[in-house]
Amino acid sequence: MSWTWFHKLASPPYVYKLAARLTPWFAWPAALLILAGLYAGLVLAPPDYQQGEGFRIIYVHAPSAWLSIMVYVVMGVSAAIGLIWRIKVAHAVAASCAPVGASFTVAALVTGSLWGKPMWGTFWEWDPRLTSELILLFLYLGYLGLRAGFDDTQRADRASALLAVVGLVNVPIIHYSVTWWNSLHQAPSVMRVGKPAMPAAMLTPLLMVLLGFTLFFVALLLVRLRAEVLRRERTASWLREALRA
Amino acid sequence: MKAFLDMGGYAAYVWPAYAVTLIVLLLNIAWARGALTRAIAAARQRLGTEARDA
Numbered sequence: 613m614s615w616t617w618f619h620k621l622a623s624p625p626y627v628y629k630l631a632a633r634l635t636p637w638f639a640w641p642a643a644l645l646i647l648a649g650l651y652a653g654l655v656l657a658p659p660d661y662q663q664g665e666g667f668r669i670i671y672v673h674a675p676s677a678w679l680s681i682m683v684y685v686v687m688g689v690s691a692a693i694g695l696i697w698r699i700k701v702a703h704a705v706a707a708s709c710a711p712v713g714a715s716f717t718v719a720a721l722v723t724g725s726l727w728g729k730p731m732w733g734t735f736w737e738w739d740p741r742l743t744s745e746l747i748l749l750f751l752y753l754g755y756l757g758l759r760a761g762f763d764d765t766q767r768a769d770r771a772s773a774l775l776a777v778v779g780l781v782n783v784p785i786i787h788y789s790v791t792w793w794n795s796l797h798q799a800p801s802v803m804r805v806g807k808p809a810m811p812a813a814m815l816t817p818l819l820m821v822l823l824g825f826t827l828f829f830v831a832l833l834l835v836r837l838r839a840e841v842l843r844r845e846r847t848a849s850w851l852r853e854a855l856r857a
Numbered sequence: 858m859k860a861f862l863d864m865g866g867y868a869a870y871v872w873p874a875y876a877v878t879l880i881v882l883l884l885n886i887a888w889a890r891g892a893l894t895r896a897i898a899a900a901r902q903r904l905g906t907e908a909r910d911a
Contacts, residue, residue: 665865666865716881835890835893842899
């Protein structure tokens with residue numbers, strides 16, 4: 613097997629062009645899946661036998677929470693690759709993830725709080741799941757703050773990558789918090805062993821929105837990655853070529 | 858339609874949750890596009906300066 617594809621993926625000009633070409637292939641399916649999934653979740657899915665219409669918050673809460681964690685994993689792994697193999701593009705991927713992940717962590721916390729009030733009787737509780745998700749937000753903000761503290765991009769990359777990698781330990785804690793501790797938060801109903809704990813009419817819209825959010829993140833990442841690659845690049849010849857295109 | 862908007866009495870929680878998520882989605886589009894536009898402008902400027910220095 614040839615390794616050329618791997619080397620190409622580490623080459624900024626190649627990545628820049630590839631990202632530009634791929635963006636619409638993720639953005640449009642994402643838009644369709646999100647719109648269709650939210651419509652199905654709001655209108656077609658039956659009300660929950662316990663929570664009535666209130667359960668429909670799941671269609672915005674679960675995808676936001678999923679992205680908040682998934683984006684962190686992408687960020688942490690890219691940061692590790694950047695640190696170990698000193699690949700500039702990997703650091704650029706990590707830096708592109710942070711603002712997206714932070715914003716969806718806020719969405720997960722706010723929508724969760726709006727769900728918690730009618731169902732648990734409180735907007736906030738220092739519960740393991742809620743607290744570990746709040747720590748995730750602080751990790752993102754710390755990462756962004758640390759980057760902003762350096763003028764030199766290379767030093768910012770290395771310092772922030774270290775934080776991102778260490779913060780990865782929080783990811784399993786968030787996921788298993790509802791199993792390890794006695795939590796107000798319900799246990800997973802989709803990502804669990806065995807069948808999902810939901811009828812198809814409720815589950816299908818959720819899966820559509822989950823996939824839609826994931827594709828949306830990829831599209832955002834591709835756009836942000838181009839910006840990060842441009843900011844890092846000093847080779848005039850390909851910059852000139854990239855800007856002409 | 859009124860029953861739909863009422864969300865079985867949960868309107869005060871369901872609609873703000875959807876609104877917040879929608880705002881986050883739209884803001885992300887604007888931020889990502891803004892970042893790329895700014896990076897392109899900065900790169901153009903850098904190229905311009907380099908050309909003049911040469």
